[in-house]
Amino acid sequence: MTTPTKKVREVGVDLQESEENRAIIEAVEADNADCAVRHMPGLVRITTPGRLVINRTSVESRLGRDWETHEFQLAIVSYFGHIAEWDDDQIVIQWDH
Amino acid sequence: MQYELRTLVIEPRRKTFTNLAERYGDRPASRYEEGSVEIQATENFHYRPLWDPQHELFDPRWSELRLTDPDSFTDPRQYYYAPYVTARAHLHEAFAATLDYLDKRGLLARLPGPWAALLGGLVIPLRHYESGAQMISTYGCRFAYGSTVEQCCSYAAFDRVGNAQLLSRVGLALGDGSDALLAEAKAAWTGAAALQPLRRLTEELLVEKDWAVALTGLDLTDQLLYALAYRHLDEAALLGGAGGYSLIAQHLASWFADQRRWIDALQAAWAADPQYGAANAAALAAAAEQVMPRAQVAVGALAAAADELVGADCGPAVAAAAQAARSTITALTAPKEAR
Numbered sequence: 001m002t003t004p005t006k007k008v009r010e011v012g013v014d015l016q017e018s019e020e021n022r023a024i025i026e027a028v029e030a031d032n033a034d035c036a037v038r039h040m041p042g043l044v045r046i047t048t049p050g051r052l053v054i055n056r057t058s059v060e061s062r063l064g065r066d067w068e069t070h071e072f073q074l075a076i077v078s079y080f081g082h083i084a085e086w087d088d089d090q091i092v093i094q095w096d097h
Numbered sequence: 098m099q100y101e102l103r104t105l106v107i108e109p110r111r112k113t114f115t116n117l118a119e120r121y122g123d124r125p126a127s128r129y130e131e132g133s134v135e136i137q138a139t140e141n142f143h144y145r146p147l148w149d150p151q152h153e154l155f156d157p158r159w160s161e162l163r164l165t166d167p168d169s170f171t172d173p174r175q176y177y178y179a180p181y182v183t184a185r186a187h188l189h190e191a192f193a194a195t196l197d198y199l200d201k202r203g204l205l206a207r208l209p210g211p212w213a214a215l216l217g218g219l220v221i222p223l224r225h226y227e228s229g230a231q232m233i234s235t236y237g238c239r240f241a242y243g244s245t246v247e248q249c250c251s252y253a254a255f256d257r258v259g260n261a262q263l264l265s266r267v268g269l270a271l272g273d274g275s276d277a278l279l280a281e282a283k284a285a286w287t288g289a290a291a292l293q294p295l296r297r298l299t300e301e302l303l304v305e306k307d308w309a310v311a312l313t314g315l316d317l318t319d320q321l322l323y324a325l326a327y328r329h330l331d332e333a334a335l336l337g338g339a340g341g342y343s344l345i346a347q348h349l350a351s352w353f354a355d356q357r358r359w360i361d362a363l364q365a366a367w368a369a370d371p372q373y374g375a376a377n378a379a380a381l382a383a384a385a386e387q388v389m390p391r392a393q394v395a396v397g398a399l400a401a402a403a404d405e406l407v408g409a410d411c412g413p414a415v416a417a418a419a420q421a422a423r424s425t426i427t428a429l430t431a432p433k434e435a436r
Contacts, residue, residue: 022125041107063175064172064173
């Protein structure tokens with residue numbers, strides 16, 4: 001490694017900690033290998049370097065029912081990063097620059 | 098004076114029950130897991146049943162189809178009491194709204210003659226089929242091993258009572274509030290030639306000793322019957338000007354889609370079991386081999402009677418459903434090397 005590595009900024013989401021959202025948190029943990037999860041009272045902050053993905057199918061398999069990506073709005077308290085993609089199957093949060 | 102605000106995180110002493118922490122790791126378990134997994138009584142059965150001293154009260158050997166770890170199967174719908182009841186309350190409310198609509202518009206009274214005859218003479222008697230299915234599912238609930246499987250069977254049994262109620266309500270609505278049609282339906286179930294093969298099959302499944310074989314047989318019959326009565330005839334009804342029939346059928350079709358989710362998962366778990374997988378696959382294939390021709394005859398008789406009334410190519414529809422059911426079982430039970 002001769003080139004100096006650029007520091008990767010973190011992106012993350014704060015989710016309300018509830019029975020329903022636990023499935024989402026587990027899905028995010030499973031799909032983002034290098035994520036860090038921090039539990040705060042009533043809140044869970046998940047951060048990853050650079051890019052965070054939420055996949056509809058992995059949430060559905062944990063939740064046991066159909067889940068649409070717009071339901072993510074109900075779970076989210078705050079986020080940092082840009083929402084680069086938000087379609088029927090996937091939500092991607094990353095920094096654009 | 099300055100105040101510093103900071104959050105203090107208090108780690109709970111334990112996140113869930115010990116057995117769940119050992120199984121899934123120390124993470125908060127879902128309500129479904131806490132209420133369903135590893136509830137099965139496994140020891141201290143003091144007395145064996147007098148009527149079958151070869152078995153314990155709860156015994157995996159009640160069936161040929163076994164799981165090494167019965168709790169490795171979990172309901173993909175994650176139903177425990179609250180979500181199950183909520184889901185079914187929605188189903189029945191939606192059905193009541195449909196029935197209300199049918200009643201207000203007089204849609205049942207305005208069904209074309211052959212469709213009214215089909216609904217009254219062939220579909221409403223199926224509430225007795227649902228009743229039989231309830232007994233078979235309850236039997237599964239009693240003799241299955243592993244609380245996650247038992248729970249699914251138990252809810253499936255309640256579902257069948259519900260389905261029979263849905264059909265009964267249609268019968269009452271179609272008969273203008275009198276129970277005459279239901280009495281006729283009972284007579285048809287025990288007497289009408291078109292229904293006898295299905296009644297025979299249902300009763301044979303009722304006396305099947307192996308709960309898993311009975312459940313598999315019931316499911317295969319369901320696949321043909323629901324494909325015919327609530328999917329194929331649903332579409333034919335729309336084309337034949339019997340929209341009322343279709344409005345009713347949609348609810349039962351969507352229930353069956355829900356039912357299939359756990360049956361599919363259970364059959365997949367049986368076939369993929371590390372220890373019993375091969376034996377399970379063989380037993381599953383044998384059960385299908387045994388029931389499939391009879392199911393095809395039973396539902397075929399119903400299809401022929403339906404064809405006589407409304408002429409909707411029901412025969413080929415049943416054959417196609419049978420083909421689909423067969424290939425699902427074949428895909429599950431094919432030897433692993435062949436894949």
